[in-house]
Amino acid sequence: MSDIAERQLSESLIGKPYDALSPIQKSVVDLVAAERPTREHPALAADERTFWERLADRVAAVGGSWGFIFGFFVVLAGWILLNATLGTRRAFDPYPYIFLNLMLSMLAAIQAPVIMMSQNRASAKDREAAEHDYVVNLRSELEVMHLHDKLDAVREQQLGTLVRGQSETIELLKQQIAALATRLDA
Secondary structure, eight states, rough: OOHHHHHIIIIISSSSSSSSOHHHHHHHHHHHHHHHOOOOOOGSSSSOOOOHHHHHHHHHHHHHHHHHHHHHHHHHHHHHHHHHHHHHHOSSOOOHHHHHHHHHHHHHHHHHHHHHHHHHHHHHHHHHHHHHHHHHEEEEEEEHHHHHHHHHHHHHHHHHHHHHHHHHHHHHHHHHHHHHHHHHOO
Protein backbone atom coordinates (compact mmCIF):
# COMPACT_ATOMS: atom_id res chain seq x y z
CA MET A 1 0.00 0.00 0.00
CA SER A 2 1.01 3.60 -0.28
CA ASP A 3 1.95 6.20 2.28
CA ILE A 4 -1.60 7.55 2.05
CA ALA A 5 -3.04 4.19 3.12
CA GLU A 6 -0.59 3.96 6.04
CA ARG A 7 -1.52 7.47 7.16
CA GLN A 8 -5.24 6.70 6.90
CA LEU A 9 -4.79 3.47 8.88
CA SER A 10 -2.82 5.19 11.62
CA GLU A 11 -5.43 7.96 11.89
CA SER A 12 -8.45 5.64 11.83
CA LEU A 13 -7.12 2.78 13.95
CA ILE A 14 -4.65 4.36 16.38
CA GLY A 15 -5.99 7.89 16.34
CA LYS A 16 -2.58 9.51 15.82
CA PRO A 17 -0.85 10.86 12.73
CA TYR A 18 1.63 8.42 11.21
CA ASP A 19 4.58 10.69 12.01
CA ALA A 20 3.63 10.74 15.72
CA LEU A 21 3.78 6.95 16.06
CA SER A 22 6.68 5.11 17.69
CA PRO A 23 8.93 3.05 15.38
CA ILE A 24 7.26 -0.17 16.57
CA GLN A 25 3.78 1.24 15.92
CA LYS A 26 4.89 2.42 12.46
CA SER A 27 6.19 -1.06 11.66
CA VAL A 28 2.85 -2.57 12.72
CA VAL A 29 0.86 -0.09 10.61
CA ASP A 30 3.19 -0.85 7.69
CA LEU A 31 2.55 -4.59 8.14
CA VAL A 32 -1.22 -4.09 8.28
CA ALA A 33 -1.16 -1.78 5.26
CA ALA A 34 1.02 -4.15 3.22
CA GLU A 35 -0.85 -7.22 4.51
CA ARG A 36 2.46 -8.95 5.15
CA PRO A 37 2.96 -11.51 7.92
CA THR A 38 4.80 -10.59 11.10
CA ARG A 39 8.40 -11.84 11.32
CA GLU A 40 8.88 -15.15 13.09
CA HIS A 41 9.10 -15.31 16.85
CA PRO A 42 12.67 -14.92 18.18
CA ALA A 43 12.41 -18.20 20.07
CA LEU A 44 11.98 -19.99 16.73
CA ALA A 45 15.02 -18.34 15.14
CA ALA A 46 18.13 -20.39 14.47
CA ASP A 47 20.58 -20.68 17.36
CA GLU A 48 23.37 -18.27 16.43
CA ARG A 49 25.26 -18.39 19.73
CA THR A 50 29.00 -18.87 19.69
CA PHE A 51 30.66 -21.85 21.37
CA TRP A 52 31.51 -19.68 24.40
CA GLU A 53 27.95 -18.38 24.70
CA ARG A 54 26.56 -21.92 24.57
CA LEU A 55 29.15 -22.97 27.18
CA ALA A 56 28.18 -20.04 29.43
CA ASP A 57 24.51 -20.99 29.13
CA ARG A 58 25.31 -24.61 29.95
CA VAL A 59 27.45 -23.62 32.98
CA ALA A 60 24.62 -21.37 34.18
CA ALA A 61 22.10 -24.18 33.71
CA VAL A 62 24.24 -26.68 35.64
CA GLY A 63 25.51 -24.21 38.26
CA GLY A 64 22.00 -23.01 39.01
CA SER A 65 20.47 -26.42 39.59
CA TRP A 66 19.65 -28.39 42.72
CA GLY A 67 21.73 -31.28 41.37
CA PHE A 68 24.81 -29.05 41.37
CA ILE A 69 24.09 -27.83 44.90
CA PHE A 70 23.62 -31.35 46.29
CA GLY A 71 26.63 -32.70 44.35
CA PHE A 72 28.78 -29.83 45.53
CA PHE A 73 27.64 -30.40 49.11
CA VAL A 74 28.68 -34.08 48.82
CA VAL A 75 32.11 -33.08 47.45
CA LEU A 76 32.65 -30.54 50.26
CA ALA A 77 31.51 -33.00 52.92
CA GLY A 78 33.81 -35.68 51.43
CA TRP A 79 36.75 -33.24 51.32
CA ILE A 80 36.26 -32.30 54.97
CA LEU A 81 35.70 -35.89 56.15
CA LEU A 82 38.71 -37.19 54.23
CA ASN A 83 41.04 -34.50 55.59
CA ALA A 84 39.63 -34.80 59.10
CA THR A 85 40.03 -38.59 59.23
CA LEU A 86 43.55 -38.67 57.74
CA GLY A 87 44.92 -36.61 60.59
CA THR A 88 46.97 -33.46 60.49
CA ARG A 89 50.18 -35.11 59.26
CA ARG A 90 48.79 -37.11 56.31
CA ALA A 91 45.95 -34.75 55.24
CA PHE A 92 46.55 -32.96 51.95
CA ASP A 93 44.50 -29.94 53.16
CA PRO A 94 44.30 -29.93 56.96
CA TYR A 95 41.96 -27.71 58.94
CA PRO A 96 41.26 -24.69 58.24
CA TYR A 97 41.11 -26.07 54.67
CA ILE A 98 43.03 -23.26 52.98
CA PHE A 99 43.29 -25.10 49.66
CA LEU A 100 39.54 -25.76 49.71
CA ASN A 101 38.92 -22.04 50.32
CA LEU A 102 41.19 -21.21 47.37
CA MET A 103 39.31 -23.63 45.10
CA LEU A 104 35.91 -22.28 46.21
CA SER A 105 37.04 -18.67 45.67
CA MET A 106 38.31 -19.49 42.18
CA LEU A 107 35.11 -21.34 41.34
CA ALA A 108 33.00 -18.39 42.51
CA ALA A 109 35.20 -15.90 40.67
CA ILE A 110 34.75 -17.79 37.39
CA GLN A 111 31.18 -19.01 37.79
CA ALA A 112 29.57 -15.66 38.75
CA PRO A 113 30.54 -13.72 35.59
CA VAL A 114 29.67 -16.69 33.39
CA ILE A 115 26.20 -16.89 34.94
CA MET A 116 25.76 -13.12 34.58
CA MET A 117 26.70 -13.32 30.88
CA SER A 118 24.09 -16.01 30.39
CA GLN A 119 21.47 -13.99 32.28
CA ASN A 120 22.22 -10.86 30.22
CA ARG A 121 21.77 -12.85 27.01
CA ALA A 122 18.56 -14.38 28.34
CA SER A 123 17.15 -10.99 29.32
CA ALA A 124 18.01 -9.58 25.87
CA LYS A 125 16.23 -12.53 24.30
CA ASP A 126 13.24 -11.96 26.61
CA ARG A 127 13.09 -8.28 25.62
CA GLU A 128 13.15 -9.25 21.95
CA ALA A 129 10.39 -11.82 22.50
CA ALA A 130 8.31 -9.28 24.45
CA GLU A 131 8.70 -6.74 21.64
CA HIS A 132 7.64 -9.37 19.11
CA ASP A 133 4.62 -10.27 21.25
CA TYR A 134 3.71 -6.57 21.49
CA VAL A 135 3.91 -6.22 17.70
CA VAL A 136 1.74 -9.29 17.16
CA ASN A 137 -0.83 -8.18 19.76
CA LEU A 138 -0.99 -4.63 18.41
CA ARG A 139 -1.29 -5.92 14.88
CA SER A 140 -4.09 -8.28 15.90
CA GLU A 141 -5.91 -5.45 17.60
CA LEU A 142 -5.51 -3.19 14.57
CA GLU A 143 -6.61 -5.96 12.20
CA VAL A 144 -9.73 -6.56 14.29
CA MET A 145 -10.49 -2.82 14.30
CA HIS A 146 -9.90 -2.73 10.54
CA LEU A 147 -12.29 -5.68 10.06
CA HIS A 148 -14.89 -3.92 12.20
CA ASP A 149 -14.61 -0.86 9.97
CA LYS A 150 -15.03 -3.02 6.87
CA LEU A 151 -18.03 -4.82 8.36
CA ASP A 152 -19.59 -1.50 9.34
CA ALA A 153 -19.16 -0.25 5.76
CA VAL A 154 -20.74 -3.42 4.36
CA ARG A 155 -23.58 -3.15 6.88
CA GLU A 156 -24.17 0.52 5.93
CA GLN A 157 -24.23 -0.44 2.27
CA GLN A 158 -26.72 -3.23 2.94
CA LEU A 159 -28.89 -0.94 5.05
CA GLY A 160 -28.79 1.72 2.29
CA THR A 161 -29.85 -0.89 -0.26
CA LEU A 162 -32.61 -2.11 2.06
CA VAL A 163 -33.90 1.44 2.69
CA ARG A 164 -33.89 2.18 -1.07
CA GLY A 165 -35.76 -1.06 -1.71
CA GLN A 166 -38.31 -0.23 0.98
CA SER A 167 -38.73 3.29 -0.42
CA GLU A 168 -39.38 1.86 -3.87
CA THR A 169 -41.85 -0.63 -2.39
CA ILE A 170 -43.65 2.15 -0.51
CA GLU A 171 -43.82 4.23 -3.70
CA LEU A 172 -45.27 1.25 -5.59
CA LEU A 173 -47.79 0.68 -2.81
CA LYS A 174 -48.76 4.37 -2.88
CA GLN A 175 -49.23 4.16 -6.66
CA GLN A 176 -51.35 1.02 -6.32
CA ILE A 177 -53.43 2.61 -3.54
CA ALA A 178 -53.93 5.72 -5.69
CA ALA A 179 -54.88 3.58 -8.68
CA LEU A 180 -57.26 1.56 -6.53
CA ALA A 181 -58.75 4.75 -5.07
CA THR A 182 -59.37 6.17 -8.58
CA ARG A 183 -61.01 2.92 -9.62
CA LEU A 184 -63.26 2.95 -6.58
CA ASP A 185 -64.24 6.60 -7.21
CA ALA A 186 -65.13 5.83 -10.78
